[in-house]
Amino acid sequence: MPHTPLPPKHRANARSMRKVMTSAELKLWNELRAHRLMGLGFRRHFPIAGYIVDFACPEKKLIVEVDGSQHGQRDAVAGDAARTLRLEQDGWTVLRFWNDDIIRDIDNVCQHIVIVAGLGRASE
Template identity: 45%
Template sequence: MKRARTVADTRARWLRANQTDAERALWKCLRELKTVGFHFRRQAPIGPYIADFASHAARLIIEVDGGQHGLEDGVIADTRRTVWLEGQGYRVLRFWNSDVLGNMDGVMRVVRETLGLQA
C-alpha cells in the first residue's frame, strides 16, 4: 500500500533538489560514512521538522545553518527545534555554512567522533 505524500515530504523533496553549496559539500562527505555502517538521509522529515541530515540508526541529526540562524528569531526557533528533536532521542549537531565550506575536515572530525569513530 502506497503512503500518501505529506506536506513535509513535498517540502523535503524540494529542499533536496535545492541544496545550498554547504549542504551539497557535507552530503558528499556523509555519504562516505556508509562504508563504515552509517547511513544518512538528507532533508529528512522528523515530526514537525525537516532535518538537513539524519541518521535514524545513530539517532544523529546534523543541521547546516546560514546567517539567519544567528538572528534572535532564528536562535529561538532553533532552540525549540533542538529541544523537541532531543526529546525524540536524537542528538543534534549544528554547523555554520562557513565552517562546512571552510573547515570540512574539522566538521567531519566532530561528526566521526560523535558517531564513535576515530577522527
C-alpha cells in the same frame, strides 16, 4: 524506522529541498552520502517529529543541521533551540554547523561528526 505523520505539503517541501541544496549542504552531503563517512548511513532532508532536518543518521540517532547566517537572528535562535529541544526529547543528538565552517573546514566537521557518533576519538 517509524515516522511521525507528516502533512503532504511538508513531504513535498522535503523533496524540493533535496533538489535545491546550498553549497555547504552539497559539500557536506558529498562526504556523508553512500556511507562514505566511516560507514554511517545518512539521509538528507529527512522528516522527524514534524520537522525536516538537513541530515539524519537513524542508526546513531544523530542529526546534522547546516545553518546559514539567518540562523544568527534572534527569532531563528529561539526557534532552533525549541526545535533542538523537541528532537532531543525523542532521543536524537543534534549537531549544528555554520555554512562557513563546512566550506572552509570540512575535514574537522566530519571528524566531529565521527566522534559524536562514537566511531572516533578526540585528538589528544
